[in-house]
Amino acid sequence: MRHAAHDVISRRGTGLASIWRYILAGLGLAALLVGILAVVYLTAPHSAPGPDTARSKKTASGLFVASFEPERGVIRQGELQSWLLTLKTAAGAPVEGAAITVSGGMPQHNHGLPTSPQATDYLGEGRYRIDGVKFTMSGWWQLRFAISAAAGSDSVVFNIVL
Amino acid sequence: MRRLASVASLAVLAVLALLGGCGEPEFSDAEKKTIASLALNMLPALKADTTNQYADVPAAAALGSTLFFDVGMSRDGTVSCSTCHKIDRQFQDDLPQAVGVGRTNRRTMPLAGVARDPWFFWDGRRDSLWAQALTPLENPLEQAGNRAAFAHYIKNRFGERYERIFGPLPDLSAVPANASPLGTEAEKTAWKAMPAGEQEDVNRVFANIGKAIAAFERSIEPAQTRFDRFAIDLATGAKPEGDAAFSAEEILGLKLFISKANCVTCHNGPRFTDSSFHNTGVPPVKDLPPDRGRADAVTQVQADPFNCFGKFRDGDAGACRELRFMVKDGQQLVRAYKTPSLRGAATRAPYMHAGQFASLDEVLAHYSKAAAAVEGVSEVHPLDLSDRERAALVAFLKTLSD
């Protein structure tokens, strides 16, 4: 291709210099595009897609909809923090009087949680304070909640990636 | 048209430069972020300790400093805190196991930044700096004293200074010369014979000794190192000059530390510790008593009358969340020990909770091989580090001492 184009240009002489410029510009832009793609490809993380980090989801058997958020909005590594677990029925009614136990750990590190978080307070409207949550290192953490309420027992796992 | 062509040529040149590796950065943005998180300037201000109302009282720290270096604070008048926590040796003693009145079964921990720990000792068997300070005073292998004797000693020797800080000393005239719930049989008998009010009086003086020593220890903080100068320059985009410039080997060591070798997983933050407990398969020392680490410490800290739930705490129980939400059982506690800070580690061999390894190279050989734990499950996976990589990691760790 390039040979052919070059031949054409040589035969027609300098009168077609503007076409040559067009070709050069086109080649330059193409090279730029290839370069950008290469850089993006080389620097993008190649890890498998991470775990689902949704902060709100249906419990395993679909009894409840659970939402889990840090009480003060931000996660601070290495600090004891309180989180809020909000429980609604599938129909959207707040779940009251639930018994909640918490477990978890880091699936890729083979260790459990560094603390034993507990449901310490009921704040109304299906909101439960989960206190004593601490993430001591970066990576993929899991928190499992076993929930028992009038509607029945169910569980939910939240993934938190730091 | 001409402009389009020249723009295109410039773009081609820029892309070629990028792909050609001119000025290739030493660290990715993610690595730079991790490195910045380790620098000493990321260390937050020391938080107040509401369980010790004297924690930031200068007179208490001054008395604590006196007591820390006073060999009178021991059974035979030869051992002080500073016997093992040597001021010119990063407040440690270079021995595999500390030697007080007798030889203990644990390595002396250095004290820089100690007031920031949530748990004390290698196994976290105490939950405050002041409760920690009390423990060696009565350990028969360390200072080997007893709390009744300490109360008398404080009254006779430092009565005035004590009262200016803590208020009037109790009447100790009926208190036996030697008595403690943890002492010899005779001391235990003497303690049991004391009325509850007297026991509490002695315990109060004893707790205040710990609070004074803790007030002093709060001033012991980590110092800036070559690594910190390098990290701050890297974060600000300045070119590290002089001793802040890292050699190729030190850069490789730092890269390994935060990537392939996984060190930063536990040795994180500006103190290079997650302040948590891990079984890393460190072997036991022959002829020391069985040692199950954190697994036994959780019972001890709950039984300690000077813990955060006890009556000698100042302030409210809101300060006791670490104890309240402590993990109390499970396999992960067995032979789990606290992640030590790596600041200054290169110049304080031997390593691990009972001085198992004589050099950093032995430590890295252990982590590289990741032998199984004798009890419990090691969290460490084999790293298969080459000789060159191990040497680079050691070179990097030395930048945390210079």
Ligand SMILES: [Cu+2]
């Ligand atoms: Cu982990």
